[in-house]
Amino acid sequence: MATKFTSRPLATILAKTGLRAAVSALALTASICVASAGDKVTFLTSWFAQAEHGGFYQAKATGLYEKAGLDVTIKMGGPQVNALQLLLAGETDMMMGYDIQVLKALEQNIPITTVAASFQFDLQGMMTHENVSGLGDMKGKTILIAASSRMTFWPWLKAKYALSDDQLKPYTFNLQPFAADNNTVQQGYVSSEPYAATQMGLKQKFYLFADQGYPPYGTTIVVTRAFMEKNPDVVARFVKASMEGWRDYLKSPAQANALIKADNPKMRDDQIDYAMETLKRIKAVDGGDAATMGIGMMTETRWKQTYDFLVAGGLLKPEIDWKSAFTDRFVKDLKIAP
Numbered sequence: 235m236a237t238k239f240t241s242r243p244l245a246t247i248l249a250k251t252g253l254r255a256a257v258s259a260l261a262l263t264a265s266i267c268v269a270s271a272g273d274k275v276t277f278l279t280s281w282f283a284q285a286e287h288g289g290f291y292q293a294k295a296t297g298l299y300e301k302a303g304l305d306v307t308i309k310m311g312g313p314q315v316n317a318l319q320l321l322l323a324g325e326t327d328m329m330m331g332y333d334i335q336v337l338k339a340l341e342q343n344i345p346i347t348t349v350a351a352s353f354q355f356d357l358q359g360m361m362t363h364e365n366v367s368g369l370g371d372m373k374g375k376t377i378l379i380a381a382s383s384r385m386t387f388w389p390w391l392k393a394k395y396a397l398s399d400d401q402l403k404p405y406t407f408n409l410q411p412f413a414a415d416n417n418t419v420q421q422g423y424v425s426s427e428p429y430a431a432t433q434m435g436l437k438q439k440f441y442l443f444a445d446q447g448y449p450p451y452g453t454t455i456v457v458t459r460a461f462m463e464k465n466p467d468v469v470a471r472f473v474k475a476s477m478e479g480w481r482d483y484l485k486s487p488a489q490a491n492a493l494i495k496a497d498n499p500k501m502r503d504d505q506i507d508y509a510m511e512t513l514k515r516i517k518a519v520d521g522g523d524a525a526t527m528g529i530g531m532m533t534e535t536r537w538k539q540t541y542d543f544l545v546a547g548g549l550l551k552p553e554i555d556w557k558s559a560f561t562d563r564f565v566k567d568l569k570i571a572p
């Protein structure tokens with residue numbers, strides 16, 4: 235009899251089966267609907283859809299989120315999107331973040347925290363012409379960086395290699411100034427700018443900051459503490475499915491790439507392939523601590539290194555509770571092997 239309750243009008247049910255049976259049937263129907271729909275989660279990325287976001291698209295495309303009882307919407311970020319503002323306003327439940335961003339937010343008493351790291355290191359570095367032999371060879375060069383980089387890697391880079399603010403000019407995400415001057419170097423992502431330069435016929439070198447000790451993680455998952463405390467199970471399931479997505483994306487990316495191109499039609503197959511091969515080559519997902527502790531892992535040692543370099547550069551107040559910038563509770567026991 236219960237199998238017919240979902241299609242009958244409420245008045246008919248009450249008349250023929252009684253109040254108790256009707257309430258039970260409606261409760262059962264509601265639980266079935268919730269279970270099938272899954273807990274809704276909105277995740278905001280840091281930029282337009284690309285291979286560097288592939289693990290999340292993989293989890294969406296192959297049903298890992300659905301299997302975890304989640305109904306996930308992935309929204310693209312971009313140059314005009316203030317992700318932190320949207321997170322605090324509740325317009326997104328989680329966002330793709332960055333260690334320095336989280337520590338600076340804590341300095342402003344904004345209660346956010348990092349729950350997983352897709353990449354074991356930041357993908358940023360410096361693209362140079364072939365006449366540059368290393369990051370220490372940039373004295374006298376024109377250095378193109380974005381305005382935001384003055385508060386992230388630049389103080390570290392300047393101090394480490396005795397560079398000067400006088401060398402800086404704005405990077406506008408256009409490679410023409412780099413192409414026009416062999417005395418110019420510019421910031422970029424190892425999986426992106428070298429590809430664009432190669433498409434333009436430019437020979438170049440790329441020096442990853444992480445290879446020289448730059449400590450932040452890359453492509454992290456950030457939530458408000460309030461959301462985490464209210465929905466720990468949702469966070470746990472999202473993190474697990476996402477890290478499984480990264481594991482699978484490196485092996486069989488076709489379904490995720492189709493979703494990436496649907497969200498970002500300007501993304502070309504050869505560009506995705508270049509980024510994929512780069513991520514594999516440098517072991518961004520499965521290198522470092524992830525190789526032995528599992529994909530997504532973060533350690534107190536690494537977060538302390540980021541805190542220390544920010545304080546040393548005068549970019550962060552030393553009294554900040556840096557340990558509240560992250561938690562490993564959602565990744566330490568996952569042990570998702572590469």
